[in-house]
Amino acid sequence: MSIQITTLDSGLRVASEFMPNIETVALGVWFDVGTRNELPKQNGIAHLLEHMLFKGTSRRTALQISEEIENVGGHTNAYTSRDLTAYYARVMHQDTELAIDLLADLIQNSTFDATELEREKQVIIQEINLSRDTPDDIIFDYMQMAAYGNQPLGMSILGKPEVIAKISGADLKKYAGIHYCAPKTVIAVAGRVDHAQLLDWVKKYFGQLSPVSDAPIPPSVYKPENILINKDSEQAHLSLALPACGGKDPDYYAYSIYATLLGGGSSSRLFQEVREKRGLAYTVSAFLSNVDDTGLLGIYVGTAPGEVAKLAEVLREQLVDSSRNIKKAELDRAKQQLKAGMLMALEQPFSRAENTAQHLLTFGRVLSVAELIEKIDNVTPADIHRIVGKMISAKPALAGIGPKKSMKVWEKFELT
The missing domain is CATH 3.30.830.10 (Metalloenzyme, LuxS/M16 peptidase-like)
Structure with missing residues (x-):
């Protein structure tokens, strides 16, 4: 094909x-x-x-x-x-x-x-x-x-x-x-x-589309703050964001791998530490949210209001530890997850069409599967340490919904 x-x-x-x-x-x-x-x-x-x-x-x-x-x-x-x-x-x-x-x-x-x-x-x-x-x-x-x-x-x-x-x-x-x-x-x-x-x-x-494109894309700059909503509920919903990169950045693949090994599946660091070992939450995930020129590394957790302090400490520990301690096995596993997910998606006609369109809009060309796999495989533990060290040096953007007391605990979250 x-x-x-x-x-x-x-x-x-x-x-x-x-x-x-x-x-x-x-x-x-x-x-x-x-x-x-x-x-x-x-x-x-x-x-x-x-x-x-x-x-x-x-x-x-x-x-x-x-x-x-x-x-x-x-x-x-x-x-x-x-x-x-x-x-x-x-x-x-x-x-x-x-x-x-x-x-x-x-x-x-x-x-x-x-x-x-x-x-x-x-x-x-x-x-x-x-x-x-x-x-x-x-x-x-x-x-x-x-x-x-x-x-x-x-x-x-x-x-x-x-x-x-x-x-x-x-x-x-x-x-x-x-x-x-x-x-x-x-x-x-x-x-x-x-x-x-x-x-x-x-x-x-399609003869009526204008051949003129003169609407500039406004830049967006990471400006972290806290948005905390007091709500009487049985769960506290917590999210944090750290500055990542855009889809055109060479580090995009390192950030994607890191999001996967941090919270992209049941073998991920956060799932194991937060849910399996400590029972602090039913749902925990990490993800990369990006556009062409900028992006965020996000974490979401739903937990009992009384567990927010313990949870915050685990998140802090895992983020800091991953800036200097990435095991080869977890890196390789995250790479395989990304590659398999990409290849499985490309077995579907719509995913292939969407992939083609998005690549043309972002890169001006379609990146081959072999090229994408090479970019993923080339990411090293040192790359992960470097990008995580850069992220955690920034102030996190915090969002939360839950009882007032739990929000007061969450707003004190810091990485340094």
């Missing part, structure tokens, strides 16, 4: 990967835009726009959008992240043109009907309220906010109800016109697809 990539005169990139042993295609349109491209006064507009594109176009009603794709047994969906927005479909290979036509219609011809918009705003406001009532969900928004404050990367993807309520159809159309432009877009397809035919369809249906 090889990937074919063509850049059209508009700057739109079209990529396809032929997979001979399947009868379907996974295809999507990825835009290099997300929450970090918003201003505070429009926070949530990227996510609202994603919802509204399925609510009717000048050619199709919302019902017709659903019926046309489901009439052929396919499905569509979309997602918004901090730095990407994607619209995608899965269909039988003979229905590829229909899927491309449908996605192009959503993206270029949505009408933003006023009645549909008001109804969808209420849906999203309910989604926001549900998230706020779910501590093990909203804690991650608080962690981002604690790390970046009022900067775009500190804002919620869902937005704020009072901001969402004021967004108009004209606002959505203007935002799409600025950010949904050809040079910031990749159309990627994996499955039983012919690249030449795909190009003909893309040229036929």
Whole structure:
């Protein structure tokens, strides 16, 4: 299997990967835009726009959008992240043109009907309220906010109800016109697809994207603070963040490996120390959250309020110890977890298309599996010691939800 990539005169990139042993295609349109491209006064507009594109176009009603794709047994969906927005479909290979036509219609011809918009705003406001009532969900928004404050990367993807309520159809159309432009877009397809035919369809249906991209991406700087919410509950939900790196940084693979060995599975340091040996929590994890130019190493734990002090000490011990003591066995295990996870994901057509699109938007090319494996294998214990030493020299950003007494304990957490 090889990937074919063509850049059209508009700057739109079209990529396809032929997979001979399947009868379907996974295809999507990825835009290099997300929450970090918003201003505070429009926070949530990227996510609202994603919802509204399925609510009717000048050619199709919302019902017709659903019926046309489901009439052929396919499905569509979309997602918004901090730095990407994607619209995608899965269909039988003979229905590829229909899927491309449908996605192009959503993206270029949505009408933003006023009645549909008001109804969808209420849906999203309910989604926001549900998230706020779910501590093990909203804690991650608080962690981002604690790390970046009022900067775009500190804002919620869902937005704020009072901001969402004021967004108009004209606002959505203007935002799409600025950010949904050809040079910031990749159309990627994996499955039983012919690249030449795909190009003909893309040229036929995607002719309205602007060839101009002049919206700069605002930088975000790590500015740690504490966001602690007093809430009477049986669990204290705790998260901390430390400055990591962006996806383009050569140290990205070292940070990814470290997040895995620290809290990426049941054999990880935190799972073993926090849950298995001491019984301090049911849930504990570490993860890397990054965009192209910056990132965070995050830790999440849900624990009994009375165990916060003990838990904080274990976290401190493990973070400090891993700055100077990484065993070869745990490093090798984390590498294998990353490599296996990557290879397993790439057995799925959608994952292959998504991987292609994300690489083109980040690196301008698709990194081969062999290259990725080499980058992972080249990470040494000294690399881990170096990046962890750098991280723990910074002040952590803390987020917490739980009884007042437990929050007072958590706010005193320090690494030095």
